[in-house]
Amino acid sequence: MKNLIIFLLMCFSIYIMIPKRNEKCHWQEEFREKIFFGVVTKKMIDGSQHSIPYVFISDLVSDSKDTIFLYGDQGNCYSVIQEGDTLKKDKGNDIIYKIQKGNLSFLGIVNFGCKK
Numbered sequence: 001m002k003n004l005i006i007f008l009l010m011c012f013s014i015y016i017m018i019p020k021r022n023e024k025c026h027w028q029e030e031f032r033e034k035i036f037f038g039v040v041t042k043k044m045i046d047g048s049q050h051s052i053p054y055v056f057i058s059d060l061v062s063d064s065k066d067t068i069f070l071y072g073d074q075g076n077c078y079s080v081i082q083e084g085d086t087l088k089k090d091k092g093n094d095i096i097y098k099i100q101k102g103n104l105s106f107l108g109i110v111n112f113g114c115k116k
Helices: 002-017 023-033
Strands: 036-046 052-059 065-069 086-089 095-100 103-109
Antiparallel strands (some): 036 052, 036 086, 052 065, 095 103
16 A cells, blocks of 8 residues: 555656646747847857757847747758848747848748647
8 A cells, every 4th residue: 555655646746747738839839929120149059058049139129138049940040040130020920030131031930840
């Protein structure tokens, strides 16, 4: 009986630790809610954090700094983005646009592979 109780407690502990939401879907939802219109000041792959690609943006409207997390992006947007690029993204979608010489052009779609 004692072994059964220990086993059940261990199973319950493991169940509690399992994430309830799909991480990829969570990343997709967070990205979809982002809004930015600014210049890429830096891009880096953080080796100390499992090689996570980050893009740092200085927003031209609000003068705020934003960090875009692109770990797991299957759209490969990180490789297309360059420092100095002016990027725009509206809330409610996953599309990033690049602004060049006043023209808006498609840069890519951020896709974390969410399968609901």
